[in-house]
Amino acid sequence: xxxxxxxxxxxxxxxxxxxxxxxxxxxxxxxxxxxxxxxxxxxxxxxxxxxxxxxxxxxxxxxxxxxxxxxxxxxxxxxxxxxxxxxxxxxxxxxxxxxxxxxxxxxxxxxxxxxxxxxxxxxxxxxxxxxxxxxxxxxxxxxxxxxxxxxxxxxxxxxxxxxxxxxxxxxxxxxxxxxxxxxxxxxxxxxxxxxxxxxxxxxxxxxxxxxxxxxxxxxxxxxxxxxxxxxxxxxxxxxxxxxxxxxxxxxxxxxxxxxxxxxxxxxxxxxxxxxxxxxxxxxxxxxxxxxxxxxxxxxxxxxxxxxxxxxxxxxxxxxxxxxxxxxxxxxxxxxxxxxxxxxxxxxxxxxxxxxxxxxxxxxxxxxxxxxxxxxxxxxxxxxxxxxxxxxxxxxxxxxxxxxxxxxxxxxxxxxxxxxxxxxxxxxx
Numbered sequence: 001x002x003x004x005x006x007x008x009x010x011x012x013x014x015x016x017x018x019x020x021x022x023x024x025x026x027x028x029x030x031x032x033x034x035x036x037x038x039x040x041x042x043x044x045x046x047x048x049x050x051x052x053x054x055x056x057x058x059x060x061x062x063x064x065x066x067x068x069x070x071x072x073x074x075x076x077x078x079x080x081x082x083x084x085x086x087x088x089x090x091x092x093x094x095x096x097x098x099x100x101x102x103x104x105x106x107x108x109x110x111x112x113x114x115x116x117x118x119x120x121x122x123x124x125x126x127x128x129x130x131x132x133x134x135x136x137x138x139x140x141x142x143x144x145x146x147x148x149x150x151x152x153x154x155x156x157x158x159x160x161x162x163x164x165x166x167x168x169x170x171x172x173x174x175x176x177x178x179x180x181x182x183x184x185x186x187x188x189x190x191x192x193x194x195x196x197x198x199x200x201x202x203x204x205x206x207x208x209x210x211x212x213x214x215x216x217x218x219x220x221x222x223x224x225x226x227x228x229x230x231x232x233x234x235x236x237x238x239x240x241x242x243x244x245x246x247x248x249x250x251x252x253x254x255x256x257x258x259x260x261x262x263x264x265x266x267x268x269x270x271x272x273x274x275x276x277x278x279x280x281x282x283x284x285x286x287x288x289x290x291x292x293x294x295x296x297x298x299x300x301x302x303x304x305x306x307x308x309x310x311x312x313x314x315x316x317x318x319x320x321x322x323x324x325x326x327x328x329x330x331x332x333x334x335x336x337x338x339x340x341x342x343x344x345x346x347x348x349x350x351x352x353x354x355x356x357x358x359x360x361x362x363x364x365x366x367x368x369x370x371x372x373x374x375x376x377x378x379x380x381x382x383x384x385x386x387x388x389x390x391x392x393x394x395x396x397x398x399x400x401x402x403x404x405x406x407x408x409x410x411x412x413x414x415x416x417x418x419x420x421x422x423x424x425x426x427x428x
Contacts, residue, residue, distance in 0.1 A: 001398075002036070006046025007365070008352045009053065013330040015376035021051055023358040026171070026395035031354050044391075048366035052380075053350050054113025054359040054392065055306040056340025059206075059244040059265035059294025061119045062103035063096040066421045067299035076212060076274050084299060088120075090424045096121040098416035100128040103304060105408050108134065108400040110305045110386035111361040113393075116242055116265070116294070116344060118179050118206050122158055126166045129174055132407045133399045135359070137242075137344045138162070139179035139206045142194065144186050150193035155179075163201055173395060175204070175344065180236060182208040183219045183227045188234060195235035204240045204345060207231065210253070211245035212276050228253035237262055242343045244294060245270075246284075247277045254280075254287050263290040263343035266335070268312045270296035278320035281313070285331060292340040293332075307386040310336045314381045329377035362391035 003021040008031070010016050022030035022040040030036045071083035096119075107115060114135035119125065122140040129136045140162060142155040150156050159178060167176045178198045180186055198205050210216040210227050219227045228249065231237055237260035244265045246257075257264065266279050284291050293313055295304050314332040318324050338350030341359075349357040369383050392400040399407055 001042045001044055001393075001396075002040035003044045003046050003051055003362075004035070006044075006362075007050045009050065009333075009376075009380070011351050011353060013333050013377050015050065019046075019051075021352065021360075023360075023393070023396045026357055026397075028352065028354055028356050028358050028360075031352060044362075046362070048364065049390070050363045050365045050380075051352060051360055052363065053337040053352060054361045054394070055111045055310075055336050056292065056344070056350075057107060057112050057115040057295055057304065057306055058242060058263065058292035058340045058343050059267055059296060060103070060115050060117050060304065061297035061299075062115070062117050062125065063091070063099040063119055063121065064297035064299045065099045065103045065106070065417060066091075066095060066424070067297070068302050070421075071299055076276070079274065079300075086428055087424060090427050091121065093121050093124045095420035095424065096124050097128060098413045098420060100125045101132060101408055101413040102417045103298070104128065104132045104134050105400075105405055105410055105413065106304045107306075108132075108392045108405065108408075109389065110307060111363075111389040111392055112304065112306050113359040113361070114341065114344060114346065114349075116177070116206060116340075118181070118244075122162055123165075126162065126169070126174060130166075130170045133170075133173070133394055133397055135173045135344075135346070135394055137175045137177050137204060137206070138166075139177040141181050142179050142186065142190070143181045144190045147187070148190075150190045150197070153190075156197075159197065163203070167203075171395070177204040177206045177242075178239075180205070180207045180231075182211075182215065183230055184215050188230075191231065191234045191236055195238060198239040199235075204242065205236055206242050207236065207244070209243035209246050210248040211271075213248050216248035226250050226253050228256045232256050232260065240343075240345060242292070244296070245276070245279065247271055247279045249280060254283060254289065257284075257289050258287050261290070263292050263339070265292050265294040265343070266313060267294045267296040267309075268316050269309055270300040272312075272316065274300050278316060280321075281317045282321050282323065282326035285327070290339050290342055291331075291335050292343045293335040305386040306336055307384055307388075310381055329375075329381040332381045333377060358393055358396035360391075360393045361389050363388045364390045
């Protein structure tokens with residue numbers, strides 16, 4: 001495909017107009033102001049459109065699409081114990097399969113080209129990811145409340161199977177990570193064993209970290225250290241790690257995360273909706289920690305619209321810190337794009353640049369809410385809507401375009417997801 005006469009979001013988050021971008025195979029093969037001599041096949045007229053790197057959802061639980069709107073206006077513990085856990089206890093592969101596809105369709109619709117996910121029924125999820133064409137770093141959730149060894153758990157068996165069958169599948173689109181759900185849902189020996197397994201397999205790690213004040217303070221009471229210090233001591237951060245939430249960090253925790261290159265997946269909508277608090281994102285950025293952006297699940301969001309997440313990310317920490325200068329539009333765009341790619345180890349994506357993977361989205365910027373333009377980054381963060389996305393491309397393959405999903409039977413997955421939710425609720 002050749003994008004013609006299109007505006008592009010450049011590496012420095014400025015916008016260049018009247019550009020040509022040629023895609024061949026899975027890569028961006030040409031970027032320039034002059035029309036290329038090479039034939040790239042289909043020509044996409046780009047007037048009134050903007051081409052930018054695709055968005056990355058750095059923390060999600062995709063099958064929880066089934067629980068959209070199900071656990072509203074409850075405290076976290078009531079939300080979990082009265083609504084989420086009883087519902088999840090009834091889940092099956094038959095329910096997870098359409099729910100995962102529906103979540104992927106929603107992400108593609110709003111410009112997400114890759115996501116980092118932690119959940120169960122991972123083999124079913126992996127098949128859906130490969131079939132739909134999106135990128136993902138997938139991990140099987142792990143909770144252990146007794147004295148079991150890691151090697152005795154179903155999660156260990158699933159992890160071994162996932163690594164053997166799916167690692168690097170889809171020409172690298174699917175990457176398998178290892179997971180610790182959290183400090184309060186596992187034991188020290190299991191954390192240490194997962195850390196060793198990740199080192200042996202060369203995988204990334206995904207973990208919930210200091211999401212709530214009670215989680216953070218109870219860890220200090222149990223172990224005499226913060227969750228970040230606890231995981232560092234047990235070796236979990238020796239592998240590239242994405243730590244979700246990080247709302248209640250102590251000052252010393254920032255140094256730990258920076259020392260190990262841990263990515264923080266900030267989830268402002270979920271943290272506000274569950275009243276968990278406000279992460280100290282300005283301090284993370286000041287210290288050079290890689291901050292990416294995640295939605296968490298639709299059970300606590302209630303959607304997978306990264307433009308909405310980016311808007312709140314760029315606003316909420318100004319209010320929380322009483323400083324209107326923190327979290328610039330460029331920092332918000334980086335968190336939603338290239339920082340997420342870095343957290344996944346995808347160093348060949350995140351920019352509209354020759355030689356990079358063609359993980360791209362097109363926005364229709366010829367809209368009343370996008371005019372006038374005094375600063376493009378400001379408009380993209382504060383004014384753009386997820387519904388402005390009119391094309392989503394992953395590895396050079398169009399997965400969403402003008403209401404059509406070439407790899408997803410959208411009517412079928414919507415129907416099957418609703419039916420699965422209704423069936424489970426009837427059992428509760």
